[in-house]
Amino acid sequence: MAKINLNVNGKKYEVDIDPDTPVLWVLRDHLDLVGTKFGCGMAQCGACTVLLGDDAVRSCVLPVSNVQDKQITTIEGLSAEGDHPVQKAWLEHDVAQCGYCQAGQIMSAVGLLRKSPKPGEEEIAAAMHGNICRCGTYLRIRAAVMTAANS
């Protein structure tokens, strides 16, 4: 066990925890931020995507000891009212079916747009390729990223 300082969505936390614990489970079990989802546990599906600084990362394989004092943004940190341009684009295109993967999809999209504010279709597809949507909403995801980029 170790005391670790975290900065999540602009708030500071101190957790006393096994330093190998992935960020995903710290968020979900210890900080009650359950918007970030568990899908595979091995960085293969993208459901657990969060931002570390401006980078979209898979929180299910990221040990909490690696993110001490770094800025983490989760889906809850974008806008609680759904006012972030990417959230608004998701609502405009009514993307979700079951909705389980969408927090991860949105965080990957936010990561992409921070690096490349006006991505082309192929760039969007490549950046979003790591996020599985079992319901198959990929076309609406692509359209929503495009809308967010143009907003």
Add this chain to the structure above:
Amino acid sequence: MISNIQIMTAQPNINRRKFLKVTALAGGGMMLSFNWLAGCNPTPDEVLAMPKEWFSLNSYIKIGENGIVTLMAPNPEFGTNLKTSLPMILADELDVDWKNVIVEQADFYPERFERQFTGGSQSVRMGWKILRTAGSTARKMLVNAASKKWNIPAEEIATSAGMLIHSASGKKAGYGEMASFAATLPVPDNVPFKNVKDFKIIRTSRKNVEGKNIVTGKPLFSIDHKQEGMLIAMIVHPPAFGLKVKSLDEALVKSMPGIKDVFVIKTLEDGYEHNAFDTTSFYELPVVVGNSTWEVMQAKKQLKVEWEEAQEKKVTVLGWGGNKEDVVIPAGRESTETQRKKMMAMSGKPGKELRRDGDPEKAFKNAAKVIERTYTAPYLAHNTMEPVNCFAHVTADKAELYGPIQAPEFIMKTLVARLGLPKEKIHISLARMGGGFGLRAYGHHFVEAAVISQKLNAPVKLVYTREDDMTYGIYRPTYTATYRAGLDKDNNLIAFHVRGGGIPEHPVEPNRFPAGAVDNYLAEGWEIKSNITIGAFRAPRSNFIAGAEQSFLDELAELAGKDPIEFRLELLRRNKNNPVGKNNAYDPGRYAGVLELVREKSGWTKPQENVSRGVAAYFCHNTYVAQVLDMKMKDGTPVVEKVTAAVDCGIVVNPDSAANMGEGGIVDGIGNALFGEMTFDNGIPAKNNFHQYRMIRQKEAPKAIEVHFVPNDEDPTGLGEPLFPPTFAAVANALYRATGKRYYEQPFSKQINSRQPLL
């Protein structure tokens, strides 16, 4: 192990008692539903304040004194957007403004709601009359209330968007003003429905009522649930089908940090009479329980379990219609290769005859050309993105459960038997599901969570890892089908034979097209038992047989020298003008309608350069679908440029949401046709996570999908499943034109000579 599960499709009788005033709506259990206004983002002045008091007009409808309306979404939601579309039906007949509607997910209350089952693409179809009755009856009660208060005949009172209006006198009142009085009035009988031409909400696109909660990461799923004192439980299931637990060495794991207990549970007791959805892969399961998910995961990896070969097991299954069947679960450890050999041997022998028209043997003898082709498909894992999980809190005198379940009425029966509690003491809250696809019809996770909680006398959340989820079983069965057809010298289809089988069920639908359009027809089925568990998977059986049949018809049209759409239309005309046999499952006019619409919308008659096109059509779940898939090859890899679909599902309740469902079905179909596969080696599932099990991803999705609905006023039919099955053949037929090779074995990506690198 339980084969041929038929989803009940008979229209239910509407139980009028359920429309009577409900006085005690606040039932026991947890309040886990989330409320919001359905109109997504109304401005504050558009939104009335929350009411001080609610008045129930029936189980589905509550009206506040200020006119705000709560509509119950009776069916569990797994992503088909029922939580929006079912209340839209209520709202339209009630005649309220959608922006003043709050939608609430109903808990499982069979005494209040009809058919709280999501599956078989039946929710809108089966709910149509029930919800229209609930809405129109409540509206009439409000009209009757105004009639009495104003002393004006009810016939003279109109409604509009939550207002009661008497135009002659100029009297007006909001529903909220009349609700308390209306709730005391008798429930009227035989209230007429709205004319479909007068729909104001149905047939308009309304956004997902959960949209904002989804994009802001609210805790919508049972895996997100947490409460005081809750423990986390995980199972350690046998690594192979055909194995069971012999012993475990729990000492080491019990002392690991955060671990509370380690034990073996019995899921279903010996001698228990199973219902149709009681499929369970393992009757005994080692369980690790602790404080946090990560700690339990770590302990689970360290748990040493000794496994032994399971013996043959006999169970009694009470199927649909009350038929009891003794099912033998065989012993042994199976492999894909040995299963394949068994299936090939069976497909060479006559099966059980399912339908016969004319004299097929003689017709084949007299045919000028005969063609025979065999199609195969592997087991598929559902791979819902939310892994299997369930919350349970079982004490000596009651049980509370909250989890993903499509068929709560069945799991309630199981829980009553397993927990020894009467059903009145068991409360099931219906969680939003992170995908369903048939998997969540099987509530083994409810039993496991409840048994663990009962043993510990504590609230418990059971969570499967992805590996547990993918290797647990309840797969789409593996199938094969051999098709044979005979053409006369003028290339008319004179004989047709399908022989299909699978482990453990056959996929043949003997009365579907082209049955009824061919004079000499034979359908046969055969089955092989197995201990690898199977279950419903998006469009059971159709999800294989549509692809096989429609690939075969494509090849047959080519042999006959006919355009594949025209060839199908010719057969449908034959059925319409002079049907063969009586028991034909489809309407040839509506079937032809989708083919004609897709021909027009896809520009079928004007081929594009370098684009290879495949067409397929299918009827299942009461809905007709035709698709044209446009493909290009890029570096030897297929790229789907566009899919054009034509759908006849009657009245479309929520058009944009329906299109979303269609797009999803097509993407899912392309993915499973190209990549979907679970194999076994000595009973062990060969894939356990997404690094091995290939799912369709963003770059492989079509560049464009168009879903066109046939405009008509027929009552609505299914939409969650019907777009999925024909896609397999649209892919195969396009691939043939792109590569010059026919594709008989799924997944097709293994048959394409190309670089198909995993990520």
